[in-house]
Amino acid sequence: MARFSAAKFPTLEITRVQFGASFLCLLQFDVDRAEMHIDMYSPFLNNFGATEYDIRQDGSQPKPRYNGSEDNLTLPVDLSTRKTSFGTDSLAAYVPSGTVGTDEVASNDVATATWDKLLPGTPYGWIVSARSADGGEAVAQPAVFATAKQVPTMTVTAATTDWGTAATVTVRVAAGSTPVTGAVELSEGSTVRGSAALTNGAATFTLPVGLAGGQHTLTASYAGDDHLAPVQAAAVLTVNLPAQWSSSTVYNDGDRVTYQGRVFRASWYTKNQKPGADANGAWQEIVMTEDGTAIWTASRIFNAGDFAMYDGRKWRAQWYTRNQKPGDRNGSWRRSPRPTDNSPAAWTLTKVYNAGDRVTFKGHVYEAKWWMRGQEPGDPNGPWKLIK
Structure with missing residues (x-):
């Protein structure tokens, strides 16, 4: 339903006559000249002596103000460009699409009908028509209501x-x-x-x-x-987490345990050897970033091609290595290459990215909106935001 707000128009103030006859305000429009003529007139003016009684008894108006010259007033109006506007929250047109229900009642009784299968969060319009036994018919004004949204x-x-x-x-x-x-x-x-x-x-x-x-x-x-x-x-x-390490349990290659809050993996048969006690022993400490990238630990074995994070950088093993920190120029580790222009690393199909991570793809830099994997940058509705 439209809600109309009153428009502001110029007003004509008419001074009330203190006592006298009824007055008519006649407005005449001359479209060709774009003029409006205003004429005040009362057929009973002389009968009631309005001029005489225009004198106020309190002394504020000692002389009559009304002498007939005030009757005529001409004002310019622009009828050709006048515009009328209104505001509304919503506007809808409804076409009858079916009968909700019918009911036959005696005069002055209440008719009822059930309207079912209504969708939630949907506006509906309806009208009521009544027909009497002698053929008379009446139709009510349309009504509108909206169903509440359903809570799933x-x-x-x-x-x-x-x-x-x-x-x-x-x-x-x-x-x-x-x-x-x-x-x-x-x-x-x-x-x-x-x-x-x-x-x-x-x-x-x-x-x-x-x-x-x-x-x-x-x-x-x-x-x-x-x-x-x-x-x-x-x-x-x-x-x-894996089960707690036990000194009495036999562990074989691949078995995992938790010891002092850390996770270890057995490299070969072992029993009663505490994890973490020997960096070259049977136990490898397993640590990873949230996306699954290995974090270098002294006891972990890395083979050629393996990647590991160390000191905030990603490193790649050139050959088998254990208990050798990345960064040794003569060692197995080489830094994972970055683009020469200092832009982020290239996007990789198999890599997991978290919100805030940046990549380079087809000459552009993108930033991850949330966690994802395997979704190529470039879709404006996807998980990547174009940075440059």
Whole structure:
């Protein structure tokens, strides 16, 4: 329904006669001359002596003001360019599309009809027509109402995963028979873990392999659509660390343990040898960034082609190495090359990127909006923001 606000027009102030006859204000428009003529007139002017009684008894008006010359007034008007405007929150046209229901009642009774299968968050218009037994018919003014948006249900499923394994989180949004459209965002605190469009009401997220051991509280947010209201739900993802090391247990190549809060991997058969005690012993300390890139530790074995982070830089092993810090000019490690113009490293299909990471792709620099992997920069609606 339109809401009209009153427009401001020039006003003509007419001084009230203290006592006398009724007056007519006659407005005459001359379109050709663009003039408006105003004439005050009363057929009973002489009968009531308006001039005589225009004198105020309190002394504020000792002489009559009305002598007939005030009757005529001519003002210029521009009828050819006059515009009338109004403001409205919304404007809609409705065409009758079907019968909601019918009811037959006696005179002065109340008729009822049920209108079902209405979509949430949708405006509807309706009219009522009545017909009497003798053929009389009446139609009411159209009425409009809008149904409230439906609040959907959301479930977040985060299966327990082992440390060093990518976790999978599934988000489902349901609203009965109402179609669900839009996207959901998954976050952990202030860190956005990803955003995905809903397909048949569901979206799946793959989280980084390097999540720390313990519990991670994840929040899924659905922004809603034309028919559905926004909704949020939370779930706790548990990342299990390997079992605690035991001096009485036999460990073979590949077995993992936790010792003093750190993760170790057995390189060969071992028993009753404490992890971390010997950098060249049976245990390798395994540390990684959240995206899964290895972090150099003295006891870890690296082979030719392996990458590791050390001192904030990425290094590549030229041959087998252990217990040798990156940076030795005569050693196995070489810095991972950067572009010669100091721009970010080139985008890689298999690499995991987090919010804020920058890459170079086809001569442009892009910055990640959130965590992603395998999504090529360049799509303006994708996870990459063009920097330059």
